[in-house]
Amino acid sequence: MDRMAQTRATWQDVLLAPEDGNRYEAIGGELYVTPPPLFEHQEISMRLGVALYRVLQEPGHGVVVAAPVGVEFPDSEEGVQPDLVFVSKARSGIIRRGWIRGAPDLVVEILSPTTARRDRGVKLDLYRRQGVAEYWIVDGNARSVTAWPFAGRATEPEVYHDRLPVRLAGETVGVIELSEIFPPEDETEAS
Numbered sequence: 001m002d003r004m005a006q007t008r009a010t011w012q013d014v015l016l017a018p019e020d021g022n023r024y025e026a027i028g029g030e031l032y033v034t035p036p037p038l039f040e041h042q043e044i045s046m047r048l049g050v051a052l053y054r055v056l057q058e059p060g061h062g063v064v065v066a067a068p069v070g071v072e073f074p075d076s077e078e079g080v081q082p083d084l085v086f087v088s089k090a091r092s093g094i095i096r097r098g099w100i101r102g103a104p105d106l107v108v109e110i111l112s113p114t115t116a117r118r119d120r121g122v123k124l125d126l127y128r129r130q131g132v133a134e135y136w137i138v139d140g141n142a143r144s145v146t147a148w149p150f151a152g153r154a155t156e157p158e159v160y161h162d163r164l165p166v167r168l169a170g171e172t173v174g175v176i177e178l179s180e181i182f183p184p185e186d187e188t189e190a191s
Helices: 011-015 039-057 089-094 116-120 122-130 185-190
Strands: 023-027 030-034 062-066 071-073 078-080 084-088 106-110 134-139 144-148 158-160 163-168 171-177
Touching: 011 023, 011 078, 023 122, 039 062, 039 084, 039 106, 039 163, 039 171, 062 089, 078 122, 084 089, 116 122, 122 134, 122 144, 158 163
Parallel strands: 106 134
Antiparallel strands: 023 030, 023 078, 062 084, 071 078, 084 106, 134 144, 144 158, 163 171
């Protein structure tokens, strides 16, 4: 019996996806579709984006952008749309018209019910494999950030609940107070 050829999803497929409010990503030949994020997810994203802007972009270290922004890994034809991305001034050549082409210095994913497994699994593997310097997984329920400093050859994550160090080329350039990022618990219960 002949086997049918299987279609392999690539970044080019993501670029052809409809503009329907969903996020499309191609990882390991698979196409992933994610519905629009919840309000709580976006509130954390906004607060963290502002904090990263203050620590990284204002001093002139590089550029911070929020989703939706495409990140293409051209060697493997994979592409994703992380929640937040930082590209240092030294690596600004990967910023192309329309999207980022190469590994950012920092990628941030904020967990949601539909993405948590992927963020902790295939995306963690993707970012490590593609040379992302640092990857943060933000958990609003646990009020924590799990940081994977891949550039430092970390084999285990660092988990932060209070103060999150912001690193550039392995050096700490600032700190984010996580109490400023996560909404007060009484606000989250009301939403």
